[in-house]
Amino acid sequence: MEFSLEQVLAWRMERQFLAAVAAESAVAVVGRLCGVQAQVASAAEHAVAVRLAAPATGAVEAALERRELIKVWAMRGTLHLLTVTDAASCLSLMADARTWEKGAWQRTFATTGQIDAIADAVREILPGRALTREQLAAEILQTTRDDSLGELLGSGWGTVLKPLAWQGLVCHGPTDGNRVTFTSPATWADGWTGLPAPDPAAARIIPAYLGAFGPATMEAFDQWLIRGASRRASLRRWFADLSRSGDITEVSVDGQAAFARTADLDDIAAAVPVPGTRLLPAFDQFVLGPGTRDERLIAPHRRALISRTGGWISPVVVDRGRIAGTWEPTGDGLTVSLFAEAEPVPHDSLAGEANRIAKITGGSATLRVATV
Template identity: 65%
Template sequence: MVELTWDRVLSWRMRRQHLDRPEGTTAESIVGRLCGVQAQVASAADQAIAARLPAPVRGEAAKALDRRKLIKVWAMRGTLHLLTVAAAPDCLSLVAAARTWEKASWQKTFATAGQIAAIADATREALDGRTLTREQLASEIVRRTGDDSLAELLGSGWGAVLKPLAWQGLLCNGPSDGNRITFTSPRTWAGGWAGLPEPGEAAQRVIPAYLGAYGPATPASFDQWLLRGGSKKASLKAWFASLVASGVLTEVSVDGVAAYARTEDVDDLAAAEPVPGVRLLPAFDQFVLGPGTRDEHVVPPQRRALVSKAAGWISPVVVAGGRVVGVWEQDDDDKVSVTLFPEAGDIAGELRAEADRITGGAGRLVVDRLP
């Protein structure tokens, strides 16, 4: 078994996640490499892309959406993501494979499987070649099902009720209508949409893509990223075993921890050199979400409460040497306030340069250090 070190692995991840900011990087290539960018907070998704571009240009996510190069849809972990049109069917297939909406606890909390099936049929018809607001879609579903009891269900916590439709490839976000959210079907949004592949086929592409940005990793880490551990364990085991058997994946050891890497990446992982400088990454950045905040090699366990906060908020983070070494925030006056962890070391000069990149040199940097 090949022996690797976490220092090499984290340096490799920095480059694989475009945090070395290579020339020619685009919003689409970033989203593709990261296997999606969480977009619950649109500004954070835009900042995540800007943080990886050679120049910190804002608004690239919206432009890529306007060009239909990306799709915005509820996907991994039930959260809203930007995905490339090419990768979306595979990701949605694996999320849908868990059939979360058929579990007794989900049905008790949100809607029965029968109600979801009826809503799905109505949505498939309502969004065919059309874009509707939330209210319009709810009205169409009630009208097409002839079930007035669905009106209350759709009007209360109905984002959760519509997620299974997104996972099945029936619904995605449409173009913005002022401040109103709209929905359409992926088939309407993206020409040539062929529907979702079988999960086993999708796994042959999604797992290597994930490991190409966040590897080496265990099946459990992959499943936490995908569904917070909700995948069927037999399926997960079979997916990884098939990829090992075909030579796509190789088992490695990272400072004594067994994990899987893409076979093509092993030599680069063993030789990876550090990425110089500091990175100020936005809230909900994939550098943290990909491996998860419980990955102690990325987020020191004693600092996790500062990164993963109440109500699912993931703080903006300071990254140096491939590890989270602090948190930060920016106010409306472009003041960048950084709280460094004691293990951060002397990175004052690098912080100044990164803060200037974000604010165009017009901001004020304030640095505190935890005792």
């Protein structure tokens, strides 16, 4: 089946709650997007808010307080908001790659023996409790009696805790003032039954990913999941099994092979590009799902403006499904920088989005537009 890129982008806008139909809850947004990156909490709140029928911040915090979502290190080793069921499946696929057992990872961070010792301690310490980083580190050291782990556990990025998260042992707990706490997923979420086996996990997550960011290649999925580190044999088997079962179908997008959910084929074929401009926040899934190396989404000479140093992903202007520029908040409004090669973006559309952003952030809707 052959699709145009215009059909695909129009369909993605609808699926990601960026067109006519808005979401009713933070859980609906997070579930549809197969997770929302939450390394920057305000960006996650904003990514959800711009997709809600009644845009406002606080929806993510409320969903976490009700424990309808879970916050955990997941895709690409970054902190994500996920539904509980999706979290278990995503973590299963992360764990299946066993990236912490690779020689380079061990030489840079910790040995498998050290990770195993920390994991055994966490299994004993954490269930039924929520501990700050300092409290958790102190109890791990007391349990393992290995002082060499102290520097590892003091890492501000929690590098050595990530393999524990991927094994379903650690997630973020309720905040303690301004301090992060950690708990067990089984403590956080009622009904947590641990991680499924990788094959059924893939049977859930691959279609979920394609349901927001498809049609997409196997490689694009792997980059989104774990920066291309999945076991190749496993990855090929997962896609082959889903193809045989009829859950996914190989298609062509402007001559390039990709996979789509079979259930979405008719909707993609019927998708019609419609005028519409959206201002999306930093680290938005519209960009992160396909990845910043997708040249059909981001021209190579513009990538450095969007994927910046330190892992920062810029807020973007999306016009008719295409990235047409970037934007940033200023002290008295926001500044939009449109790409010179993009089709003209109506000023009224940008002004409307500026008003939407102002309602979400409580800031000014004053708009400045430049061309780069």
